[in-house]
Amino acid sequence: MAKKKPNTSSEEEQAVLNYLRKVNRPYSSTDIFNNLHAKYPKAAVAKSLEKLVSQSLIVSKVYGKSAVYAPKQTEEAATADDLESLDTDLQSLTEKVDKLKAENKQLSQAVSQLQSTPTTENAQTDLERILQENEAFQERLRNLQQGKSRISDKDHAAITAEMDKCRNEWRKRRRMFQDMFKTVTEHMPGDPNELKEDMGIEDDVVPFDQDPLAL
Known part of the structure; x- marks a missing residue:
């Protein structure tokens, strides 16, 4: 069957x-x-x-x-x-x-x-912000080109005071070093400048009595 x-x-x-x-x-x-x-x-x-x-x-x-x-x-079997x-x-x-x-x-x-791309509303907000920043930079550039002060009088005074403080400190430290080095090398044989070179001490390029910020 x-x-x-x-x-x-x-x-x-x-x-x-x-x-x-x-x-x-x-x-x-x-x-x-x-x-x-x-x-x-x-x-x-x-x-x-x-x-x-x-x-x-x-x-x-x-x-x-x-x-x-x-x-x-x-078929009974597949061929090769x-x-x-x-x-x-x-x-x-x-x-x-x-x-x-x-x-x-x-x-x-x-x-x-595409999902991470800003929406039209967000893009418009970003555009307005960038335009405002650009206008602020343009205004700053115009002031610089016209030689106008970039900071307020209060900030200018504070910066000047800080500069004077640092300049006085610089002068004081230079004077201390000059006095100490002179005392140490006063009776030593040889050239004191050679000792500085051997110890790796470099003098300021600005003369001691000259204001480093003077034009």
Whole structure:
């Protein structure tokens, strides 16, 4: 008695089986879903494929992270050419999946960049702020070109007082060093300047009695 072939139990399973038998080549679940023009839900197509595999009506092979499905052949064993063709198709499908993943990554990056772009309202606010800053810089530049004071009289007085304080301190320290060095080297043989050079002491380029800030 001939063995009774299992029957498909749904329209989706029959449509998937008929499609695979018609094209007679391996496809992924997503490709089958797309090639059937999304007539059936994606989950239903995937479920139908698994059931057809369990019924031995089609075969499944995992290549990398992708599973592909093909109609079961009537021959007892596939030829070397068939296997090579199948591997070629699998490689092509894998490359297609990798390409789609790369495109999806680029799309996600583009979406993220678009989301980080300021809105029209924010851009208008930033523009107004930049224009105001630019006007302030322009006004400062005009004042500088006309020789106008860049600081207030109060700030100018405070800076002048600080400068005088530092200048007096500088003079005091120079005088202390000159006196100490003169005392130490007064009775030493040789040139005191050679001693300075040996000790790495450098004199100020400005003469001691001259104001270093004088023009």
